[in-house]
Amino acid sequence: MTLQHIAQLLNARVVARPDKLYREVTYAFASDLMSDVLTVESRKIILITGLANIQAVRTAEMSDVSCIILVRNKKATSEMIRLAEESAIVIMEFEGSMFKASGILYNAGIQPIY
Secondary structure (H helix, E strand, C coil): CEHHHHHHHHCCEEEECHHHCCCECCEEEECCCHHHHCCCCCCCEEEEECCCCHHHHHHHHHHCCCEEEECCCCCCCHHHHHHHHHHCCEEEECCCCHHHHHHHHHHCCCEECC
16 A cells, blocks of 8 residues: 555655655554563555654654654644655654554554564
8 A cells, every 4th residue: 555545544644755655565563562562573564653753753763664654733833844754754643543543544454564
């Protein structure tokens, strides 16, 4: 599934790297604990999180995550957007809960890591 399709499904606002929405993803991981994200060993993955700080982007960089979806109406900081732009990581903002985002994406065919 493309990131563009995910943005449409969630009615999410893309705030970083809209030029990368053509990327295909297969898996999603939902967590606010970045130490848990670092244990994931998959490609074509998105991160669903409520952690709206620079650590989420740094973790995405190290874990080869192509997209961060901020949930619970959290907003990306200017520092997050700057780093995501440099690292070619898409950031989306979703008004709903982590549970809702996960459910919508799971029903659409995105697979869980575990």
